[in-house]
């Protein structure tokens with residue numbers, strides 16, 4: 001009789017629950033349902049709008065991934081998680097993402113800077129694709145279903161307690177709750193350590209009204225060095241945009257990602273050193289200034305700049321060293337020329353806070369990566385528990401890298417959760 005019961009239990013479908021109907025939750029649920037069509041896969045989403053972040057991502061266009069198809073180079077875009085992702089990217093990387101979506105009839109377009117968007121240029125294409133593919137794979141989607149707690153029972157199964165009071169049991173559990181605090185709480189209750197969550201990908205506030213008055217001016221490239229709390233400076237080169245509150249643009253956002261934790265710990269106070277002319281050596285800039293001084297001796301410095309910078313920015317920079325609109329090149333003392341040289345190549349700006357970047361935002365911190373096996377995304381502490389997406393202590397710079405880590409970790413988790421013994 002006992003043998004018959006065991007055989008019967010073995011014949012029951014494997015019950016998999018995925019908590020979190022975001023990019024990682026959908027991708028993981030689809031991968032598990034496709035890998036094991038006999039498994040019963042349920043996706044629980046707290047809100048009534050699944051994939052809400054995908055919908056607003058990339059300014060409504062969804063920057064799905066980045067055209068960086070070499071795992072060694074790909075990992076260099078992750079301030080946190082690079083080491084752990086190296087092996088994972090050898091199993092599922094950006095080329096696989098492109099192929100996966102193409103197999104569902106969704107084609108991605110590469111922009112000049114490497115970012116990849118759906119050819120339709122709308123994130124709705126990605127949302128519709130994920131919802132449809134999940135339904136076809138047999139994933140049961142339950143929206144408006146917040147989970148408040150999870151327990152592991154003595155038999156290894158999980159008991160999931162919903163806010164409604166309903167209890168759901170499952171054999172295996174994939175946690176894909178993004179940066180939600182309740183998700184971190186569930187992981188902690190199951191025994192995992194959470195690296196404290198702090199924001200990443202933000203702009204810098206600079207308390208200089210004269211700089212802010214240049215809002216809209218952009219320079220590409222600039223070289224930025226960020227110095228915070230006496231630590232060795234972080235560096236980035238790329239486009240910079242002056243805004244109504246300070247500076248933004250890819251170089252600033254990347255710097256914010258690498259400096260996310262240290263800036264948080266220093267209450268977003270730091271020093272930003274800007275080289276406005278990184279393509280030239282300092283001595284070359286000096287020679288250019290001396291040449292223009294000689295050639296345009298009788299002309300106003302404000303109107304004859306000699307270096308390739310937007311006119312309004314040049315006027316702002318010369319004003320920083322006390323040059324007025326009337327001053328002529330001929331009368332420029334050597335000392336002021338040297339100060340101008342320094343302003344152009346290592347101008348100092350005080351950061352006094354962070355601003356929002358609407359196109360992409362991510363949280364660094366989350367489940368400690370040492371506690372996760374990145375071959376399968378399974379917990380090293382709790383058998384049957386898996387993780388994917390932003391709940392992990394992984395985050396990338398702007399450009400499609402955050403979704404890429406969600407697709408990768410979710411794909412590996414989904415396959416393993418449905419097929420491993």
Ligand SMILES: Cc1cc2nc3c(=O)[nH]c(=O)nc-3n(C[C@H](O)[C@H](O)[C@H](O)COP(=O)(O)OP(=O)(O)OC[C@H]3O[C@@H](n4cnc5c(N)ncnc54)[C@H](O)[C@@H]3O)c2cc1C
Nearest residue numbers: 020022023024046057058063147178360389390400402403
């Ligand atoms: C404005 C914005 C734009 C972005 N644009 C881009 C971009 O273009 N490219 C890019 O690579 N990255 C982008 N990102 C980052 C990217 O959106 C995230 O990295 C990605 O969404 C993480 O996916 P996830 O599934 O792990 O988490 P999420 O997308 O946050 O999904 C988690 C889901 O879990 C649900 N959930 C949480 N707790 C519970 C619970 N207790 N019970 C049930 N459900 C729960 C949430 O409601 C949510 O739907 C953007 C982020 C923002 C905010």
